[in-house]
Amino acid sequence: MLALRDVTVRxxxxxxxxxxxxxxxxxxxxxxxxxxxxxxxxxxxxVAGLEPLESGSICWDGEDLAGTPxxxxxxxxxxxxxxxxxxxxxxxxxxxxxxxxRTPAARVAARVRELLDLVGLSGYDDRLPGTLSGGERxxxxxxxxxxxxxRLILLDEPLSxxxxxxxxxxxxxxxxxxxxxxxxxxxxxxDHEEAFALADRLAVMRGGRVVQQGAIDEVWREPVDEETAxxxxxxxxxxxxxxxxxxxxxxxxxxxxxxxxxxxxxVDDEGPLRAVxxxxxxxxxxxxxxxxxxxxxxxxxxxPLGGRVAPGDEVSLRVDVTRLxxxxxxx
Amino acid sequence: MSLDTPGLVPRPATxxxxxxxxxxxxxxIAAAPVLVLGVLFVxxxxxxxxxxxxxxxxxxxxxxxxxxxxxxxHRVAWFTVWTSxxxxxxxxxxxxxxxxxxxxxxxxxxxxxxxxxxxxxxxPTVVVGxxxxxxxxxxxxxxxxxxxxxPVAIVCGLVFFNVAVVVRTVGVAWESLDPRPGQAAxxxxxxxxxxxxxxxxxxxRPAIVGAASIVFLFCATAFGVVLTxxxxxxxxxxxxxxxxxTTVFDLQAAxxxxxxxxxxxxxLLALAARLRATPDPTxxxxxxxxxxxxxxxxxxxxxTLLVLAAMLLPIVxxxxxxxxxxxxxxxxxxxxxxxxxxxxxxxxxxxxxxxxxxRTAVDAMWMALLVGIVVSLIVTRRSHSVGERRxxxxxxxxxxxxxxxxxxxxxxGFLITLDRPPLDLRDSPLxxxxxxxxxxxxxxxxxxxxxxxxxDDRQRQAAASxxxxxxRTLLTVDLPVVWKPVLAACGFxxxxxxxxxxxxSFLARDTNPTLPVVIFRLIGHPGEANYGMALxxxxxxxxxxxxxxLGVERLRVPGVGAF
Numbered sequence: 058m059l060a061l062r063d064v065t066v067r068x069x070x071x072x073x074x075x076x077x078x079x080x081x082x083x084x085x086x087x088x089x090x091x092x093x094x095x096x097x098x099x100x101x102x103x104v105a106g107l108e109p110l111e112s113g114s115i116c117w118d119g120e121d122l123a124g125t126p127x128x129x130x131x132x133x134x135x136x137x138x139x140x141x142x143x144x145x146x147x148x149x150x151x152x153x154x155x156x157x158x159r160t161p162a163a164r165v166a167a168r169v170r171e172l173l174d175l176v177g178l179s180g181y182d183d184r185l186p187g188t189l190s191g192g193e194r195x196x197x198x199x200x201x202x203x204x205x206x207x208r209l210i211l212l213d214e215p216l217s218x219x220x221x222x223x224x225x226x227x228x229x230x231x232x233x234x235x236x237x238x239x240x241x242x243x244x245x246x247x248d249h250e251e252a253f254a255l256a257d258r259l260a261v262m263r264g265g266r267v268v269q270q271g272a273i274d275e276v277w278r279e280p281v282d283e284e285t286a287x288x289x290x291x292x293x294x295x296x297x298x299x300x301x302x303x304x305x306x307x308x309x310x311x312x313x314x315x316x317x318x319x320x321x322x323x324v325d326d327e328g329p330l331r332a333v334x335x336x337x338x339x340x341x342x343x344x345x346x347x348x349x350x351x352x353x354x355x356x357x358x359x360x361p362l363g364g365r366v367a368p369g370d371e372v373s374l375r376v377d378v379t380r381l382x383x384x385x386x387x388x
Numbered sequence: 389m390s391l392d393t394p395g396l397v398p399r400p401a402t403x404x405x406x407x408x409x410x411x412x413x414x415x416x417i418a419a420a421p422v423l424v425l426g427v428l429f430v431x432x433x434x435x436x437x438x439x440x441x442x443x444x445x446x447x448x449x450x451x452x453x454x455x456x457x458x459x460x461x462h463r464v465a466w467f468t469v470w471t472s473x474x475x476x477x478x479x480x481x482x483x484x485x486x487x488x489x490x491x492x493x494x495x496x497x498x499x500x501x502x503x504x505x506x507x508x509x510x511x512p513t514v515v516v517g518x519x520x521x522x523x524x525x526x527x528x529x530x531x532x533x534x535x536x537x538x539p540v541a542i543v544c545g546l547v548f549f550n551v552a553v554v555v556r557t558v559g560v561a562w563e564s565l566d567p568r569p570g571q572a573a574x575x576x577x578x579x580x581x582x583x584x585x586x587x588x589x590x591x592x593r594p595a596i597v598g599a600a601s602i603v604f605l606f607c608a609t610a611f612g613v614v615l616t617x618x619x620x621x622x623x624x625x626x627x628x629x630x631x632x633x634t635t636v637f638d639l640q641a642a643x644x645x646x647x648x649x650x651x652x653x654x655x656l657l658a659l660a661a662r663l664r665a666t667p668d669p670t671x672x673x674x675x676x677x678x679x680x681x682x683x684x685x686x687x688x689x690x691x692t693l694l695v696l697a698a699m700l701l702p703i704v705x706x707x708x709x710x711x712x713x714x715x716x717x718x719x720x721x722x723x724x725x726x727x728x729x730x731x732x733x734x735x736x737x738x739x740x741x742x743x744x745x746x747r748t749a750v751d752a753m754w755m756a757l758l759v760g761i762v763v764s765l766i767v768t769r770r771s772h773s774v775g776e777r778r779x780x781x782x783x784x785x786x787x788x789x790x791x792x793x794x795x796x797x798x799x800x801g802f803l804i805t806l807d808r809p810p811l812d813l814r815d816s817p818l819x820x821x822x823x824x825x826x827x828x829x830x831x832x833x834x835x836x837x838x839x840x841x842x843x844d845d846r847q848r849q850a851a852a853s854x855x856x857x858x859x860r861t862l863l864t865v866d867l868p869v870v871w872k873p874v875l876a877a878c879g880f881x882x883x884x885x886x887x888x889x890x891x892x893s894f895l896a897r898d899t900n901p902t903l904p905v906v907i908f909r910l911i912g913h914p915g916e917a918n919y920g921m922a923l924x925x926x927x928x929x930x931x932x933x934x935x936x937x938l939g940v941e942r943l944r945v946p947g948v949g950a951f
Contacts, residue, residue: 105575127574128583134575140568144590153586154576205577 058082059104059209059243064113066096066103073099075265076113081209081258086235086242088256088273090249092288096265097245101211104243105134117208133207137214139198141186147173147197148182154205172200175234192223199231203238210235212244216251228254249290253277261285280382286316291382292357293317302352304383306330307376314384317356319345321380324360328375332358334368350374407773414776418766418783421759425787428822432801433650433793439804440643455644461628465648468624471539472607475546479603480596482547482695483554489692491559493685494678501696502559503941507934508699509552510880512887514904515926517616518911519702520545522709522923529705539622545613548699550603557602561595562588580684601660605653609794612889612904616911625649629796630893639804646797657791703930710923721924729921733913734906735898738925741906745886745929748902751821752828752885753878759825760832760877763787765866767833768840791830795890798823803894820902823891828881835877839870872943879940883933903929 059081066074073096106127176196260270269281280286300315332348344360632642725738767784771777806813851861889904910922
């Protein structure tokens, strides 16, 4: 397993990674989630051995990797844009690490076929990277990284260079491939959807520090503070009276702050909250509203399709408790 | 050249002839530089070629073949090929570690060293010849090796010039090489050596091959350094042409050799262009930040230091030599520069020659720049039709021709064609600057085109869509990007002109010589005082050139001097 202890990386005077400790058990996928510039890519590069540590240690199975150069770590790194070797064919790219290890040609060929099958690119052997689409390139990069069964695979925003539909499809594939291969993976991303799609565990990083980590649903349910909540896709954070009013309507004990997703308040004639619709927008799944709720203020809400809700209407709202998170913060 | 528009624009008559108009406009703009190059380049070279093929007014190609069958010509040709080949190989082998160390590692003082490395490349060839004679000759620090006057000395001189070309060309490519494929390879288990072999060198191959081909070209057409180090005994095609013209007066043989050289060089250039045309993965990418030096970099750093020391040695020897007087030190050699030398070696004092050189360089500079800017604009604009593109690439090739023809051939051609009406330039003070401007032209164009070509055409389209006229677009989009490279090109043209010896040696008059010509006269003249003056004059010329080039380097134009 991978263990980071108090890892600090500096670029001159700027501290890119500040005192980060993380653990990653074998066979698991950990996503480091953070906005751009939070130091997550630097952290990944430090694990790969591409950035020297200012202090702290990175260990694998208890062995400190400080003196181990990148090529002896056995960690495969997959870049955001794949970084395929443009002068080599797809098969040569995938076989790269195998050939470095002087694997017999027959075994190389068999393994390449197997890997291209795995990523769904059989028959692409002789193509050059320049002729592939973005998604195909990422698949080849993944096959190349998996070729020698690395003990850890490092993924740097593996999907963010792709367009939305492709991203969704490849995310599913990537997850099943990683699980099928039983690979331990460390993933960095700024996209919480990507993190949820791929990871078992989540570490949220901000300003070079890890502000929260845990199992993915845990972190999702209990964001540690307002910024984290907003970054995880919560739409608004209510405080004080507004928070108490919403929690009361949900029959939950009062708290100082609560984070709401956009679908936390649902139009329901039996609902305890009174509100006036400010705007309504129809989406394929439901109607998204902004309402002025009594004692709460302006918040997002949803109504089922076909409900005929228009601006100016008075509506009742109920609270969906699975769509909010009580924040453990105080004034 | 066939430049008549209709034939080049195959398109149905029903469409508006907009493309044809564009091509016509292009040709109108190109007319001036084409005319200049036609008169000042094609005419002299054609005249020189005719000299070889036409005997007593009759076309007699047999004479050329007779010349090419001479054993001495075979010897000269083989000598040219093998010295250039060995020198190219050495320059690449010595240049690669330095290119890496100076462009990829955060070595202290690397900016200064990189700037200084530009100097040897533009150092006047005669100066380098003198410096190596001083170093390797009797009584020189390396005189005991007995290399003076041997082919080894010539190869050393050639390598001295061209290591800088390799360091710069490959270094710039290396600098802008994306480090991530290498890192990806390392993460896949490739050792640093394997990364170099499997990822870095393949990516650098276009740059290395390009550098090697241009270095081979420079070596094969080197003149001043071969003439000063090889004398009459070891002759390359280039110096042989000179000797045949000026001492043996066998114009026909000289012309035959020139033809041979043109053919070979143009073939080489075409080959180099083909190699360059393969997509270069280093093009248009950001510069990677330099990496801190690690212990494992020691071999590279040591190799680089050795190369630098070896390059410094002849220069230091030259400076020390110029300061030594009898048994002591002094400035006597420099004071003697106001005289015409011992034994009436010269017709004018050396200081006068320096003034002539500077004046000539200014004239050559504005001429090269004027033509160079127009040419660069013409060849970098985006073509709107197949015909237009064809015209542009033809023009591009045409304007690169001077790179392929040796300076000696050019000078010789000037001498025999521009000496009679309607164009009698024998007494024109612009004759020498014109020849030098032609020598500098490809360099100017090569400095400007990457920058102009690198401007995204959509920038111009954006300006135009906002209502800017073509002239206004030029001012807003092109000028801010291009003024620095233009200044740099000025400096280069000036430096090239200062050191130009091949063409000038034919054209400069004894009453009006440039500094390199004077230096060559002085070392050919007996007398220790004359030799001392040659050393001092070389130092002066080297210093002036170095100052100009270091000024250029301060402009920090990316990629300048990378051909």
